[in-house]
Amino acid sequence: MMTRHVISFLYHEVTDNPKISGFQVVGALPYIHKVSHFLSDLDLILKHFKKSESVINLSSLKDMLNLILTFDDGGSSAVSIAKILSDKGLVGHFFITTSMIGADTFLNTDQIKNIRKMGHVIGTHSHTHPSIFRDLSYDQKIDEWGKSKKILEDILGEKISTASIPGGDMDDDTIRAAGDVGIEFLFTSEPSYRPYEKFGVLVFGRVCPKNTTAASQINQWAQGKGFLKSLLIRKAKNFMRISLKPLYSVFVKKGKSTL
Numbered sequence: 001m002m003t004r005h006v007i008s009f010l011y012h013e014v015t016d017n018p019k020i021s022g023f024q025v026v027g028a029l030p031y032i033h034k035v036s037h038f039l040s041d042l043d044l045i046l047k048h049f050k051k052s053e054s055v056i057n058l059s060s061l062k063d064m065l066n067l068i069l070t071f072d073d074g075g076s077s078a079v080s081i082a083k084i085l086s087d088k089g090l091v092g093h094f095f096i097t098t099s100m101i102g103a104d105t106f107l108n109t110d111q112i113k114n115i116r117k118m119g120h121v122i123g124t125h126s127h128t129h130p131s132i133f134r135d136l137s138y139d140q141k142i143d144e145w146g147k148s149k150k151i152l153e154d155i156l157g158e159k160i161s162t163a164s165i166p167g168g169d170m171d172d173d174t175i176r177a178a179g180d181v182g183i184e185f186l187f188t189s190e191p192s193y194r195p196y197e198k199f200g201v202l203v204f205g206r207v208c209p210k211n212t213t214a215a216s217q218i219n220q221w222a223q224g225k226g227f228l229k230s231l232l233i234r235k236a237k238n239f240m241r242i243s244l245k246p247l248y249s250v251f252v253k254k255g256k257s258t259l
């Protein structure tokens, strides 16, 4: 069991023009950061860390508290995000929705290869980005992880060992299915800085700043503070969502689901 603490941040799009990157739904808007806003978040975070880490090297790290930067969905703004990070000597993790590769506002295969060449980690964010991943059958879960992993492996010519869960809704089978297709590192949307091992998979929580999240909150998270409060808020939201499921599915159909 790993006792090292890892603060993982989850971002989506970073662009001044929301129309050019990522899922074009109302629900995506709070997760689109302007470039200047993202740069100030990074400045705040980097007051507490010298650098960001690659999850693949985690076992060799010596520090007790480590930083991981992750970016979900595979929208085309990942190209400029990767450059911003590389210019600062930081490594990022880019989780790609593989059915969207080459679509209008998403990365194409050459861009994915270039981001990898810059030294960043490429992982899967499922094939079709199901709104509520937990609700899939086990076979569908296997299919989502397995197919997307294979597509990325064919593009990059290397093993893909990392993944993040779309929508953040998960259950044990979500982890088990990821492990069964060879995923070693799985990122959730549960606010936690303590990675844990389950079904042979190392599972990491994440905090997800919106474009309205206060600087003081980013600053707290970067120090490993305020996670319990974030977890309670998330649990309350999940409870509402599950108890009001029929209503919630209407919102999902209207494209208001979380990413």
Ligand SMILES: [Zn+2]
Binding pocket: 072, 073, 125, 129, 165, 166, 167, 259
């Ligand atoms: Zn997503």
